[in-house]
Amino acid sequence: MLTRRGLVTRLLVTQAIVLVAGLVICWGVAILVGPPLFHQHLQQAGHTTQSPELDHIEDAFASANFIALAVALVTALLIALAVSVYLTRRIQGPLTALAQAAGDVAQGRHVHVSASGIGAEFDQLAVAFNQMADRLDSVEDTRRRLLSDLAHEMRTPVTTIEGYLEGLEDGVVEWDEDTASVMREQASRLIRLIEDIDDVSRAEEGRMQLELHDAAVSDLIWNAGATFRDRYARKGVNLLADPRRGAGYVVSVDAQRMAQVLSNLLANALRHTTPGGTVQLSAQVATDTVTLTVQDTGEGIPADALPHLFERFYRGDTARDRDHGGAGIGLTISRAITEAHGGRLVAHSDGPDMGAEFSVVLPARPEGRRE
Ligand SMILES: Nc1ncnc2c1ncn2[C@@H]1O[C@H](COP(=O)(O)OP(=O)(O)OP(=O)(O)O)[C@@H](O)[C@H]1O
Ligand SMILES: [Mg+2]
Structure with missing residues (x-):
């Protein structure tokens, strides 16, 4: 609601400033240029300066000017208000949808916004937003998969080592060359995994030291x-x-x-x-x-x-x-x-x-x- 009031008011104020500025200029021009010109034309038409008719006509001219400008101002202000409300309503819908979608994305949900049809810039914003949402989704997906794959990759060697250790403790397995080689193999599998992951993150973050x-x-x-x-x-x-x-x-x-x-x-x-x-x-x-x-x-x-x-x-x-x-x-x-x-x-x-x-x-x- 705050946004809406803010937007209507801002639009209205902007339009009012333009209107008032236009009106002041009109008024200024009407006062400075209109009466002397009118006066000059009346004189050319044969009216003398002292003529009561001249005063009358000039009063009528001034009143007509005033009424025309006042009616124009009020009408223009009303139109400006209507346009501001209409525009705000048109912008409000897509903006609210976008804000809602951003909130949803922040909560980890995957949402898309549809093109609003209110202008190319808004459509561009919707496309960019959707791309961002897709990208975040795929990053999140990779992260989730990475963790589960990592757990999966580590589980086999760790459970094998644990199994052998239990066997050794219970006396079911003997410490011989075979046992040692299994343990060594599983340990090196873990070490290789750690090195590989380290390599990937180094390279992806640009931390890989290359001796060229x-x-x-x-x-x-x-x-x-x-x-x-x-x-x-x-x-x-x-x-x-x-x-x-x-x-x-x-x-x-x-x-x-x-x-x-x-x-x-x-x-x-x-x-x-x-x-x-x-x-x-x-x-x-x-x-x-x-x-x-x-x-x-x-x-x-x-x-x-x-x-x-x-x-x-x-x-x-x-x-x-x-x-x-x-x-x-x-x-x-x-x-x-x-x-x-x-x-x-x-x-x-x-x-x-x-x-x-x-x-x-x-x-x-x-x-x-x-x-
Ligand atoms: N020459 C190839 N022919 C067919 N499939 C391939 C070939 N090279 C890679 N792949 C496929 O790509 C996948 C990924 O390869 P990658 O080298 O990243 O992993 P990996 O060889 O399975 O394991 P690692 O290299 O970590 O020991 C492989 O599992 C395989 O399915
Ligand atoms: Mg490979």
């Missing part, structure tokens, strides 16, 4: 290939890493972090490609960029999963089934690291069984050219 040095693109490819050659051979998946493709180009990278990105991509490709398949790590150079691509002939990615791959803890169905699968955080970290280098990481797949392709695009320059 020039690195030859061919070296990056060669090193990544060398690290994975044995693992690929063991599974029977062909690894084609061709360092010559990036020859002559350098990138400014934190070598360890970039190796982490390529490792994650190569590990993913290996995990999702059946024996006999092929994974290719190659580079494509353009004027200012180099694109490192990991392409596999594996199980592919369904179109509806593609937009979610880089979300924290997202794992595809097949990866979820696997006990030994990762936490679903590798691609999140990889994208964050790539973006911290001023690059981008994108995924492509034509669908299930069609293989997948992950591309790291980085700023690059030909060897020998200074930045």
Whole structure:
């Protein structure tokens, strides 16, 4: 109610100021210009200055002026009041709806406001509000999912460790090499999880310390290939890493972090490609960029999963089934690291069984050219 009164009053006052200003000018002009002009015309028409007719006509003119201006003022004020009330009523509805919606969003509810139809600016405000509500909703959703996924990821190692500890206390389990290795494995799973989460938050908040040095693109490819050659051979998946493709180009990278990105991509490709398949790590150079691509002939990615791959803890169905699968955080970290280098990481797949392709695009320059 307060808002309404405020708005009507403000509109009315603004219009009244304009009206009064207009009227004062009219009045001034009418008094200063009207009578002398009228007087002059009457004289030209043959009336002498002392003529009683002249006084009479001039009195009539002054009264007509006064009545016209007074009627105009009162009518204009009434119209201004009506317009103010009408406008306020029109604005009031959408404003109240917006205030209510903002209150709802503050309470954690997801609401949308509809376009008010009272003007482009209000419609823009409604669109911006809805975008904000959607964004808040998705952030809240991610937060909720993050917490539940984190709890889920921690539960397995912690319960395993707890189970073994109880077994040891009760004498059901003996402390031998097997027990020690299970405990160690579960502890390192927890440590890796903590490191991964730390990495993601660092990178996303721009706190990741990168030690940038020039690195030859061919070296990056060669090193990544060398690290994975044995693992690929063991599974029977062909690894084609061709360092010559990036020859002559350098990138400014934190070598360890970039190796982490390529490792994650190569590990993913290996995990999702059946024996006999092929994974290719190659580079494509353009004027200012180099694109490192990991392409596999594996199980592919369904179109509806593609937009979610880089979300924290997202794992595809097949990866979820696997006990030994990762936490679903590798691609999140990889994208964050790539973006911290001023690059981008994108995924492509034509669908299930069609293989997948992950591309790291980085700023690059030909060897020998200074930045
Ligand atoms: N080459 C690929 N082919 C098919 N699916 C893939 C491929 N790479 C990633 N994915 C899908 O993307 C999901 C997320 O990958 P990401 O690397 O983030 O997690 P992860 O490998 O499951 O676990 P982590 O990397 O944390 O050990 C995977 O679970 C998988 O479903
Ligand atoms: Mg991974």
